[in-house]
Amino acid sequence: MTDEEFRDHLDRFGGDLAVWPPETARDARALLRRSVAAQAMLDEMVAMELALTPGLPEDRPPPGLADRIFAAAFRLPASDRGFDEDGDPAANRLM
Amino acid sequence: MFMADSRLDERPRAMSRALDRGPATSGVSIPLDEEPDEALMALIRAGNQTAYRRLVHRHLKRAYALARRLTGNEAEAEDVVQDVFLQVWQRRSQWADDGGAKFTTWLYRVVVNRCIDHKRRPVSQDIDSVEEPADARPDAVHAIHRQRVAARLLDAQTKLTPQQRAAVTLFYYENLSNADIATIMQISVGAVESLLKRARQQLRLLLRASAQAAREAFDDG
Known part of the structure; x- marks a missing residue:
């Protein structure tokens, strides 16, 4: 594996080699033992992912949202339309 | 509407993603005192409001958090989540317990699709368009x-x-695996990998620009 191939895999699979395809991860570990450039790439990705993971503070639903949902739901008559998976409410597909 | 994959149930948001993203057969983590979602859906289909309340309370926080992160907007997230859960009650008679996708898969899929629809943009923006943070005083650089x-x-x-x-x-x-993401987004695992690859590339370049900006701010100070 070359440094460039390592970069490509790093972008595709992320900085956790444990979730890479096993053979690719094995080749990557071999490269990391001899390539300072690859080590720097991995460090950069891991640092980015560590900064990425906490992200926003815990997003709590606004107070009363559940009650508003219940109030609206129990006001409305049942519909015989199918469940709608798409962003477009007109899609009307069953799952 | 059941699937073999159980990782869409409650999981710790830990840093050790390799363990969290274990095999698809790793087991269901529903507490013993809780009825599975599908059992609640069966009750809801019969018009049981208590079951509906339990289902909403069980999933509201995660659904809202997902919508909030995807839309970046509290009001839009609330609209999406309210619409999705209303649909669960209104269309309860159409819920088909026929071995298809499980409830959490459906919930994630609908929330993601609605949020994408809310925030659809034609192309990603150039990284040069990112503005500098307002406060860059060098006395607290770290x-x-x-x-x-x-x-x-x-x-x-x-x-x-x-x-x-x-x-x-x-x-x-x-903390979902690429396979779970593919199921939710209804695309191939390869397509998920491509999305993540392009996203990581862009995020990496943005961070490099950020680091360079920080160095320049320090040097200017």
């Missing part, structure tokens, strides 16, 4: 840099396409 990285990452995510942002959110915040 702390500010940490804040900058986090802020820039949040900002950078808004520059991704809706699909890239959805993949990143499901991978890093919801």
